[in-house]
Amino acid sequence: MSAEYATFGLAPATRPGGLLAGGDFQLHRDFVDFVVDGRPLLYRLSDLDAVSPLAADVPPSLFTAQVRGLLLETGAPLPDGRYVVYGCPECEDLACGAVTAVIERDGDDVVWRDFAWQTGDRADLERDGYHGMGPFRFRGDEYRAALTALLDGGLPGSRRRVLLIGARVALLARLAAALRTIGIGADITQSADGVSADELRSYGAVLFGRSVPARERDAVRRALAGAGADVPCVDALAPVVPLLVAQAEQALEAGRDDHRRLTDLTAAGGAAEFEVVSACRVRLTAHRVDRLSRARSRDLFDAVLEPGRHRVLLDPPAVKGEAYLVARTAGTVLVTAVAP
Structure with a gap:
């Protein structure tokens, strides 16, 4: 095993949801990705639609349990010391397939090795192993500090709510329903009048309907600025719900x-x-x-x-x-x- 060290970090990441052309949909998931040597680990897997176990929408107790597992404070959830690194974004079923790895201590260091695609209780490294990936040796103090910060709220959370502004209630209602279907909160209003500053700060993006006049758009932007809500405002391109969902997703990725x-x-x-x-x-x-x-x-x-x-x-x-x-x-x- 290589004695060279890799750096370990964490970063917010998103698996965008959306309405697909065939009528299917995929869920929006916010999660924390692993960053190895300054690059998201997921980027090494070119054709994988997956999220890490550190998802923002899981209950706090489950999120904490996942972090403590990666800290090796509890036993491995899979045989042979294996942990799920990336799993299905739609469910938690191992049968859908997951990227797993052996995570173990080596002195004060932490090593991730033997990455594989796994669909059952045990991984077949010869058949399904990611042979060009790892092993990665992390300095224990750096590794533990990054993960422990999650338990202290050290990583900024995302705001998965969109404020929809416009008079075409039927279209906006269909859009709000579509956004909620893929896991994004959505509220509809004709103006920002009467919306509290705390409420405005809870949104991750604002989408204006085509019929909203310029003066009203300016008023909403002023209300957001006054509330200290630095969120992107986008103009609806066309009355096509899957397209508007994609616009909202792009806005939520801003930054x-x-x-x-x-x-x-x-x-x-x-x-x-x-x-x-x-x-x-x-x-x-x-x-x-x-x-x-x-x-x-x-x-x-x-x-x-x-x-x-x-x-x-x-x-x-x-x-x-x-x-x-x-x-x-x-x-x-x-x-x-x-x-x-």
């Missing part, structure tokens, strides 16, 4: 640019262009409004891409007229209008 795997999305000239920071699965979905004001959605691309600049040709009928593109990968949602 996490250092951990985006996908950046700089544009769509023009019949193609989409974007930058991939680390190898990951990228999905592109087109949303448009047809001549009869009906919403149309269509999946256009789904593949694992290597780091670098990428260009994907778009199917012209899918982006005809008023159209928008949503790009998704683990931890990132980006939305852009399709230029003619």
Whole structure:
């Protein structure tokens, strides 16, 4: 085993939720990711949709139990000293598959080794092992300090609520229901009048309906500033619920640019262009409004891409007229209008 040390840290992370083109949905999950040598550990797993056991929406007692397990204060939950490092974002069933590793003490150090994909009681390292990953040796004091800080509230929590402002109650009601379905709180109002400062500070983003006049948008921004709520305000692009959900998700990710795997999305000239920071699965979905004001959605691309600049040709009928593109990968949602 290598005697070289790796640095250990923690950082807030998000598995964006969303309504998918086929009518399915995926839950929004906020969690704490492991940062090894300055890079999120999840980035080493290019095609994995998963969250760590340190999720923000689990009961405090379970969250504390997970932290104390990683601190090796309790026995390993799986045979052979194995711990779940990343699991299914939709449930806690090991049968869905999980990334596990042996976590053990070596003197004062802590070692993570033998990473594997596991779906049963025991891992088959020869068949399912991540042979190019680890082992990682962490200095015990650094490792324990990072995890202990979680028990003291040392990592900022996320605000998973969106304030929806507008007069089109039916559309906003469908949007609020969709957001709640994927695990994001949503409230509807026509203005910020009468909303307390404490309430305004509880929101992670504000989304304005298309019909909200400029003066009302300015009034809401002033109310937020007066309450000390530094949250992004976004304008609804089109009356397409899955698109608005993606806009809300992107707004909730604001401030996490250092951990985006996908950046700089544009769509023009019949193609989409974007930058991939680390190898990951990228999905592109087109949303448009047809001549009869009906919403149309269509999946256009789904593949694992290597780091670098990428260009994907778009199917012209899918982006005809008023159209928008949503790009998704683990931890990132980006939305852009399709230029003619």
